[in-house]
Amino acid sequence: MDILFLNWKDLNNPEVGGAEIIAFEFAKRLASEGHTITLFSRSFEDALEKEIIDSVHVVRRGNRFSVYFEAFLYYRSLSHKPDVVIDMINTLCWQTPLYVPREKRLAYVNQLAKEVLFFEFPWPLSWIAYFLERYEYLPYKDTRFICYSKSTKEDLQSFGIPSKNISTFPLGLDHKRYIPGKKKSSFPLFIFVARLVKMKRADLCIKAMKQVVKKYNNAKLVIIGSGQDEKRLRSIVETYELTNHVTFLTKDTFYFKKDHKDKKVTLMQEAWAHILPSVKEGWGMVVTEAAACGTPSIVSDVTGLRDSVQKNKSGIILSKNPTETELADSMVRLIENKQLRDKLTKQSIEWANTYDWDTSYKEFKKVVLNTHTK
DSSP states (O other): OEEEEEOSSOTTSTTOOHHHHHHHHHHHHHHHTTOEEEEEEOOOTTOOSEEEETTEEEEEOSOTTTHHHHHHHHHHHOSSOOSEEEEEEESBOOOGGGTSOGGGEEEEEEEOOTTHHHHHSOTTHHHHHHHHHHHHTGGGTTSEEEESOHHHHHHHHHTTOOGGGEEEOOOOOOTTTSOOOSOOOSSOEEEEESOOOGGGOHHHHHHHHHHHHHHOTTOEEEEEOOSTTHHHHHHHHHHTTOTTTEEEEOSOOOSSSOOTTOHHHHHHHHOSEEEEOOSOOSSOHHHHHHHHTTOOEEEOSOTTHHHHSOBTTTEEEOOSSOOHHHHHHHHHHHHHOHHHHHHHHHHHHHHHTTOOHHHHHHHHHHHHHHHHHO
16 A cells, blocks of 8 residues: 655654654554555755655655645645545644545544643734634544544544544553663652643643652652753743752653663653643653553643543543642652552553553554555
8 A cells, every 4th residue: 555644743853752753653564564655744954855764755845834735735746646645633734635535534633732722822823723723624524533542532523523433543652662660769759751842831840849849858850851942941940949859851862762871761760750741642652651661640631641641540630730739749649658659650560561552553554444445
């Protein structure tokens, strides 16, 4: 089969995140089985227009906005049209129903934007985008959808997509890389792992630490990731006088291969808890990665995270919009209750063991092949 992925970022984009990693995992597996795979995405500074990565043909054109029209032009330019076009939606839709036949398209949704828009766009643009988002999906009413969380499916249904058109599949996990460590840190260690953007709410973690260290002065928080919000976050650390308690790790966070510099995994193994109070997630891949390392997560009660964390089993689920005090109280609770920490650690590992890439890929491929045969 000839399969075209439309994704806003590819694996080598400096702003790559979990959603792109998941997409590439499937793309390279399809390529390894003999399918012709092309991944079309936006360009970035010093990027090649064409590149082959693990047998996946990557084509880059346009910027974060023009890439959507460039995708249309690219599709029209192909003398041999792909058997399946996978429209990977992340905030903006590619509008493939306007130019790809119904029987050849599949919409893959990581997450809807909704509340994220209020954190990532200025007023009044955020309100305009929030109001208009549901209208992006009007052409998609007869399109088949696939997503990896129940709550994302519910979001799609709220936009008028029929339940019968939406398939779900489980996410995978690299159990060779993400494994329990030999021992936890000797001091209370918390980690935040994500792109440094406002909607991830790393600032809330920093502010919560101010309250935590008042009780436990040896507590530490490591923020792992990079992004446009880093400068602001570092400023908050200085303002709150937490330079001895909050550190940043913005390099050596490898995604696929095990490496001696793989500090991300080492910290996941040593941490007492992983914190991710995002506004919204498609799933929160780092949550199951941390769980496989024996580290429970403290998360907000939002789309994706309420699916990737088993409440009071593999982690703690806060309110939808937690305050810094609510988050700090949960962190202190874990510090003071070793029995709870041990229980969550054990159950996190058990929860993570139910996920693997082979099962995930099998379910994903089934939907793709069914799209081609219909």
